[in-house]
Amino acid sequence: MQLNLPLFKKVSETPGAPGFEQRIRQLIIEEIRTFVDHVEVDHMGNLIAVKYGVQQPSHEKKVMVAAHMDELGLIVKYIDQEGFIRFHTLGGFDPRSLIGQRVIIHGKQDLVGVIGIKAIHFMTEEERKRPLEISDLYIDIGRTQQQAATYISIGDSITRERSLIELGNCITGKSLDNRTGVFVLIEALRTLQEVPYDVYAVFTVQEEVGLRGAQVAAHHIEPYFSLALDTSTSLDVPNVQPHDRVARLGDGAGIKIMDGHTICDCRMVDYLKTIATQHNIAWQTDIKAVGGTDTAPLQRMPKKGSIAGALSIPIRYAHQVVEVVHQADAISAIQLLQQALVGLDTYSWEQV
Numbered sequence: 001m002q003l004n005l006p007l008f009k010k011v012s013e014t015p016g017a018p019g020f021e022q023r024i025r026q027l028i029i030e031e032i033r034t035f036v037d038h039v040e041v042d043h044m045g046n047l048i049a050v051k052y053g054v055q056q057p058s059h060e061k062k063v064m065v066a067a068h069m070d071e072l073g074l075i076v077k078y079i080d081q082e083g084f085i086r087f088h089t090l091g092g093f094d095p096r097s098l099i100g101q102r103v104i105i106h107g108k109q110d111l112v113g114v115i116g117i118k119a120i121h122f123m124t125e126e127e128r129k130r131p132l133e134i135s136d137l138y139i140d141i142g143r144t145q146q147q148a149a150t151y152i153s154i155g156d157s158i159t160r161e162r163s164l165i166e167l168g169n170c171i172t173g174k175s176l177d178n179r180t181g182v183f184v185l186i187e188a189l190r191t192l193q194e195v196p197y198d199v200y201a202v203f204t205v206q207e208e209v210g211l212r213g214a215q216v217a218a219h220h221i222e223p224y225f226s227l228a229l230d231t232s233t234s235l236d237v238p239n240v241q242p243h244d245r246v247a248r249l250g251d252g253a254g255i256k257i258m259d260g261h262t263i264c265d266c267r268m269v270d271y272l273k274t275i276a277t278q279h280n281i282a283w284q285t286d287i288k289a290v291g292g293t294d295t296a297p298l299q300r301m302p303k304k305g306s307i308a309g310a311l312s313i314p315i316r317y318a319h320q321v322v323e324v325v326h327q328a329d330a331i332s333a334i335q336l337l338q339q340a341l342v343g344l345d346t347y348s349w350e351q352v
């Protein structure tokens with residue numbers, strides 16, 4: 001199987017800061033509308049695509065698969081007299097990763113800006129020692145305040161400007177967290193065989209600011225089974241001890257066991273491992289004590305909870321502009337998701 005890189009590139013580069021997912025949502029709708037049975041957008045902006053199952057009644061054990069389509073972003077809070085822009089962050093940016101980056105301000109039209117900071121050789125000793133804060137940074141758009149005001153308003157969203165390229169066996173770009181999950185879900189739907197139960201493929205909003213969209217969608221759909229699709233920091237890089245590493249890029253799709261918000265259902269973990277092994281799909285475990293994904297609301301928002309798990313695509317440099325994922329892991333995730341959706345009625349889900 002070969003990755004559809006032109007689509008991956010479009011999915012990665014299309015903007016969609018939390019609360020401003022219109023453009024990425026539109027792109028996904030255009031991609032998936034011909035291979036699902038029903039598409040709707042809820043009041044909060046979650047995109048819900050349904051493929052009906054063949055078992056009757058197929059809606060009694062709905063499956064929800066969630067991939068968040070928002071990306072880390074910024075938002076304009078102030079334009080100063082010189083035309084420099086101050087901003088709030090939408091999601092957990094490491095301020096150090098923002099210095100010297102190009103961004104796109106989505107105003108009346110898209111405008112490129114660069115993130116500036118006072119030059120280091122003019123900083124005082126004290127300024128150099130203290131940790132960098134977002135308030136030290138600003139966006140320079142090379143225009144006067146008056147010109148800036150023509151295009152830009154307080155509250156406009158801002159995203160990172162970075163194109164996706166191949167990097168050896170990997171790919172690198174911005175927003176691979178979680179446009180990799182979005183891409184995997186689109187590609188899994190494209191060639192999905194008959195499924196026993198109704199599959200709700202949900203592209204959620206506002207995950208990066210607190211798993212917000214998935215709460216609403218899971219509450220509404222009330223899935224019996226649920227799977228989140230997201231990237232997970234692998235830590236397979238220099239200066240990390242072997243016992244602190246989580247996964248290795250290229251070793252396969254991650255099957256989440258736990259993170260800071262969720263202990264995955266042990267039946268779902270066992271099911272995913274079984275399916276991956278049966279179909280010869282490369283997999284590895286994903287276990288950590290920090291962080292969280294849409295898995296948490298998927299598991300807890302339905303009235304009786306759901307049998308929840310997650311597929312994690314290993315990622316390096318998450319929340320920076322040079323995120324890296326391995327092409328083979330994305331392929332494994334597509335295959336494992338497809339087989340997992342098809343085989344749900346072949347496993348014994350009894351609580352023992």
Ligand SMILES: [Zn+2]
Nearest residue numbers: 177178230231
């Ligand atoms: Zn994510």
